[in-house]
Amino acid sequence: xxxxxxxxxxxxxxxxxxxxxxxxxxxxxxxxxxxxxxxxxxxxxxxxxxxxxxxxxxxxxxxxxxxxxxxxxxxxxxxxxxxxxxxxxxxxxxxxxxxxxxxxxxxxxxxxxxxxxxxxxxxxxxxxxxxxxxxxxxxxxxxxxxxxxxxxxxxxxxxxxxxxxxxxxxxxxxxxxxxxxxxxxxxxxxxxxxxxxxxxxxxxxxxxxxxxxxxxxxxxxxxxxxxxxxxxxxxxxxxxxxxxxxxxxxxxxxxxxxxxxxxxxxxxxxxxxxxxxxxxxxxxxxxxxxxxxxxxxxxxxxxxxxxxxxxxxxxxxxxxxxxxxxxxxxxx
Numbered sequence: 001x002x003x004x005x006x007x008x009x010x011x012x013x014x015x016x017x018x019x020x021x022x023x024x025x026x027x028x029x030x031x032x033x034x035x036x037x038x039x040x041x042x043x044x045x046x047x048x049x050x051x052x053x054x055x056x057x058x059x060x061x062x063x064x065x066x067x068x069x070x071x072x073x074x075x076x077x078x079x080x081x082x083x084x085x086x087x088x089x090x091x092x093x094x095x096x097x098x099x100x101x102x103x104x105x106x107x108x109x110x111x112x113x114x115x116x117x118x119x120x121x122x123x124x125x126x127x128x129x130x131x132x133x134x135x136x137x138x139x140x141x142x143x144x145x146x147x148x149x150x151x152x153x154x155x156x157x158x159x160x161x162x163x164x165x166x167x168x169x170x171x172x173x174x175x176x177x178x179x180x181x182x183x184x185x186x187x188x189x190x191x192x193x194x195x196x197x198x199x200x201x202x203x204x205x206x207x208x209x210x211x212x213x214x215x216x217x218x219x220x221x222x223x224x225x226x227x228x229x230x231x232x233x234x235x236x237x238x239x240x241x242x243x244x245x246x247x248x249x250x251x252x253x254x255x256x257x258x259x260x261x262x263x264x265x266x267x268x269x270x271x272x273x274x275x276x277x278x279x280x281x282x283x284x285x286x287x288x289x290x291x292x293x294x295x296x297x298x299x300x301x302x303x304x305x306x307x308x309x310x311x312x313x314x315x316x317x318x319x320x321x322x323x324x325x326x327x328x329x330x331x332x
Contacts, residue, residue, distance in 0.1 A: 030060035038068070046076050063093045063102050070109060077176060079113050080150035086110035118174050119148035122158060124186045133186065134159045148181055158184050165189035231304035238297030245290030252283035 037052030050072040057065045070085030086109045093103035122133060124145050133140045135156050153176040159169045168189055174182050255276050262273030 027060045030056040030062075030065075033059070034065055034068075037072075041068075041072060046072060050076060061088075061092060063089050063096070063099060063106070066092065067102060067106060067109075070106075074109075074113065078152040079116055080118070080152045083110050083113040083117060083150060086113070117150040117180075118153060118176065119181045120151045120156065120172065120174055121146065121148040121181065121183045122186065123183060124160070126188045128162045128165060128189060130163045131189075132161050134161075158186070160186045160189060162189055164192055166192050225309070227304050227307060228309075231301040234297045234304065235301040238294045238301060241290045241297060242294035245287045245294060248283045248287035248290060252280045252287060255280035255283060 033052045033056035037049045037056060040046075040049035040052060050069065053065060053069040053072055057069055066085050066089035070082045070089065073079075073082035073085060086106045089106035090103055090110060093099040093106060120135070122135070122140060122145055124131070124133065127142070127145075131142075133145060135151075135158060151174055153174050155171060155173050157169060157171055159167060161167045166189060168186060170184060172182055172184050259273050259276035259280060262270045262276065
């Protein structure tokens with residue numbers, strides 16, 4: 001392998017090392033959560049087991065996890081969540097292919113739950129501009145309004161808000177032993193009262209008229225530190241080294257091509273061809289050194305940035321005494 005080829009190889013290695021391994025880390029974490037969830041289920045701890053399986057599914061979706069999660073939700077009586085997990089498992093199995101058995105099982109389990117599902121329909125009388133409807137902490141998609149959607153049994157707070165309107169809210173209980181369908185009707189939102197823009201005159205002593213309103217202390221946590229400054233400097237040096245390496249790599253390739261034109265054979269007696277070959281080797285070596293420097297600088301800058309997180313906290317608070325101003329104090 002020539003020096004130019006080694007320079008090219010080093011560029012590829014740096015690119016591979018720089019790529020994050022987040023996907024593999026997430027898969028490992030998802031597997032650990034899945035195993036812990038199965039263990040909890042065997043111990044009869046359904047709620048805790050379901051939470052572990054759900055966390056595993058969020059990190060790395062798989063047909064097996066979705067089937068186990070659906071089974072767990074069904075045992076907890078959360079039929080809508082179970083049905084959604086089975087439907088998602090069926091869809092994922094269909095996309096991945098070669099998993100007809102589990103796709104069929106997911107379809108069967110979802111179909112068995114459909115007659116038992118309870119639904120909640122939120123009807124909106126008038127959709128004013130900027131209308132936002134929430135079911136608990138979840139914002140309801142506008143397309144899901146005036147439509148019965150499957151929900152788990154429980155108590156839900158329905159909130160409707162819009163700019164310039166009074167917010168409206170109500171409570172609805174979906175009972176597993178009650179009706180299969182619950183309906184909430186959101187009325188036309190009333191206009192919010194107009195805020196007065198006239199200044200309010202203070203009623204206290206005259207001296208208080210000129211006293212500014214004291215604000216609560218503000219805590220300011222700085223972003224920069226000396227260590228982070230060094231990290232940025234190292235990153236700049238690394239960027240420069242990367243650019244230098246790229247230049248010498250291209251230059252080495254050009255010199256090598258010119259040398260090959262003069263000396264196409266292994267044995268060459270052309271002095272100019274030999275000189276060009278030697279210059280190509282020198283440029284390739286410089287490129288290797290520059291790329292190595294860039295990699296080290298990038299790694300060092302990353303470490304210093306995280307280690308250099310500032311701990312200092314500055315407290316800015318108003319003060320009155322011999323005049324009005326602010327006081328600034330620091331805490332390490």
